[in-house]
Amino acid sequence: MNPWPFVISAYWVAVCLPAGLLAWAFVSMRRAEAAADDLKRK
Amino acid sequence: MHALANPTRFLRLARPLTIWLLIVGVVMTIGGMAAGLALTPPDYLQGETVRIIYIHVPSAWLGMMGWAGIAAASVSQLVWRHPLAAVAGRAVAPAGATFAAVCLITGSIWGRPTWGTWWEWDGRLTSMLILFFLYLGYIALASAERERGGEGRIAALYGLVGAINLPIIHYSVLWWRTLHQGESIGLTGSTIDNSILWPLPLTMIGFSCLFGAAVLMRMRAELSEAKVEARMRRMGRG
Numbered sequence: 001m002n003p004w005p006f007v008i009s010a011y012w013v014a015v016c017l018p019a020g021l022l023a024w025a026f027v028s029m030r031r032a033e034a035a036a037d038d039l040k041r042k
Numbered sequence: 043m044h045a046l047a048n049p050t051r052f053l054r055l056a057r058p059l060t061i062w063l064l065i066v067g068v069v070m071t072i073g074g075m076a077a078g079l080a081l082t083p084p085d086y087l088q089g090e091t092v093r094i095i096y097i098h099v100p101s102a103w104l105g106m107m108g109w110a111g112i113a114a115a116s117v118s119q120l121v122w123r124h125p126l127a128a129v130a131g132r133a134v135a136p137a138g139a140t141f142a143a144v145c146l147i148t149g150s151i152w153g154r155p156t157w158g159t160w161w162e163w164d165g166r167l168t169s170m171l172i173l174f175f176l177y178l179g180y181i182a183l184a185s186a187e188r189e190r191g192g193e194g195r196i197a198a199l200y201g202l203v204g205a206i207n208l209p210i211i212h213y214s215v216l217w218w219r220t221l222h223q224g225e226s227i228g229l230t231g232s233t234i235d236n237s238i239l240w241p242l243p244l245t246m247i248g249f250s251c252l253f254g255a256a257v258l259m260r261m262r263a264e265l266s267e268a269k270v271e272a273r274m275r276r277m278g279r280g
Contacts, residue, residue, distance in 0.1 A: 001155050003090040010148040011075060014097035017147075018252055021140040022064075025259035032266035039273050 049265050052126060060258045067251030074244030082238050094152040095234075096241050099227065100249040101145035105173060106208055108138020108253070109201075112180065113208075116201035119194060126261070128194030129268075131201055132184045133260035137253050139177035146170060157221060165218035169211040176204045 078096035085092035119127035
């Protein structure tokens with residue numbers, strides 16, 4: 001059995017899931033901070 | 043801990059720390075993964091699949107440490123009523139769930155060529171799967187409690203009770219000698235040869251920094267959302 005497809009798939013999962021988490025956390029932070037700043041200015 | 047009870051003081055520290063954690067996390071993770079894929083020799087028994095440990099072990103560690111963080115935040119909330127404790131618990135949960143999922147999926151991928159099966163109801167695998175479900179339950183409970191305007195005490199109690207699973211995961215390989223191998227990396231040393239082991243600290247530090255950055259970003263988002271909600275309430279009254 002060729003092990004490389006398994007190794008590459010595992011690394012793909014280890015990149016994609018944390019990258020998705022970070023992207024979601026970043027977007028939600030930027031949105032929330034922008035909304036708070038907008039309200040402060042008003 | 044108590045010095046950071048003031049959200050303004052916490053944010054002053056969190057803003058630069060988020061960026062640094064992201065930079066160090068990305069650099070260390072990419073370096074560790076590249077070294078794990080290209081610079082280490084294959085294992086004499088596992089062959090090339092040994093390279094999965096560089097991502098599997100840090101994910102398992104962070105999945106467990108995430109819940110330890112939730113338990114610490116729960117104690118802080120229930121005993122000292124730390125104003126940021128519930129926010130911290132809610133911020134840690136998605137990151138912990140993500141790394142627990144990475145641990146389960148990469149372990150399953152490693153298991154197919156090594157054990158000949160994607161999944162086995164072994165003590166370690168099952169207790170880790172339970173941890174993942176505990177995270178999902180915590181996320182649902184904490185957000186439902188927040189929507190109802192609660193202080194997050196039920197979620198804190200759940201966080202404490204769920205911590206019982208941590209020693210079960212840790213000692214599962216000793217209590218039930220089934221398929222998952224015993225502890226190969228401990229506080230006093232490792233049974234893995236240094237020529238294979240050396241990229242592991244890089245991914246451990248890298249993943250931990252990314253975990254920390256995700257938690258800080260979620261905490262900042264929650265604090266800003268709370269600020270908006272409070273201001274809207276005041277405007278509604280005024």
